[in-house]
Amino acid sequence: MIRKLYIVEGIPGSGKTTTANWLAKVLSEQGKDTHLFLEGNPEHPADYESVACLNENQLLEMEKEFPFIRNFGVNKDRWFFISYASLSDSNPDLHKALQKFDVYELSVENFCEVTLLRWQEFAELAEAEDKVYVLECCFLQNPFTFLLAKHNVSAEVIFSHIEKIAREIASLDPVILYFEQDNIKESLDRVRKDRSVEWFEFLTWYYTGQEYGQSQGLAGETGVLHFLEERKKLEKRCLEQLESKSLILNNSNFDWDMCKEQILAYI
Known part of the structure; x- marks a missing residue:
């Protein structure tokens, strides 16, 4: 080995x-x-590190305010993951909204x-x-x-x-x-x-x-x-x-x- x-x-x-x-x-x-x-x-x-983890219901709710949110992440099993660290400048509203869904939350x-x-x-x-x-x-x-x-x-x-x-x-x-x-x-x-x-x-x-x-x-x-x-x-x-x-x-x-x-x- x-x-x-x-x-x-x-x-x-x-x-x-x-x-x-x-x-x-x-x-x-x-x-x-x-x-x-x-x-x-x-x-x-x-x-x-600075990765949000959402289930499908949470993702659907977020789509009401951020229709293109799925473009920022990837689906794995029953979870949708978004690395939001890089969004602080390009999309600060989405960056802030995703913090409450951090893996460590x-x-x-x-x-x-x-x-x-x-x-x-x-x-x-x-x-x-x-x-x-x-x-x-x-x-x-x-x-x-x-x-x-x-x-x-x-x-x-x-x-x-x-x-x-x-x-x-x-x-x-x-x-x-x-x-x-x-x-x-x-x-x-x-x-x-x-x-x-x-x-x-x-x-x-x-x-x-x-x-x-x-x-x-x-x-x-x-x-x-x-x-x-x-x-x-x-x-x-x-x-x-x-x-x-x-x-x-x-x-x-x-x-x-x-x-x-x-x-x-x-x-």
């Missing part, structure tokens, strides 16, 4: 992006046709359905190609933040969903590189220096102002740290249960040379 997939995961500021960029460069230098997709890339082949059941479909499509594509993919955040972080922070779903439900994804991509012989740090506050402080105030305000609301945060009485930076500690604990438990290969790297000292040596030895 030829390895075609590397996934980089971990909490904010732990080194995911730095490592994903470095690893893609290393693989390219080895002569592999390597494709890197970082968090937030609207072209991500295994995730949804779906119900838990529908979210699990369409994201599993996305991974299935990606696995089929990657298996047929002579390419290597390096993906950031999409395997653990996005399901955990959506299912746990937004909906306070049980760990068992989250693990089950991720295990289904793992089975779909097993043919790609994936390796999951997971970064953890002992001091999450220090890690968060580092990344906040490079992000906007609005980024942290949104992060705080997402982690503390929705179902999980409300159930735990979380607020502010303390609440964010509480959520990230819980997420790290659950993500590591999830990795222990998966058959996929994974390497947990403790990057508390930000010793990149050591991490790179560990990764190269493992892969």
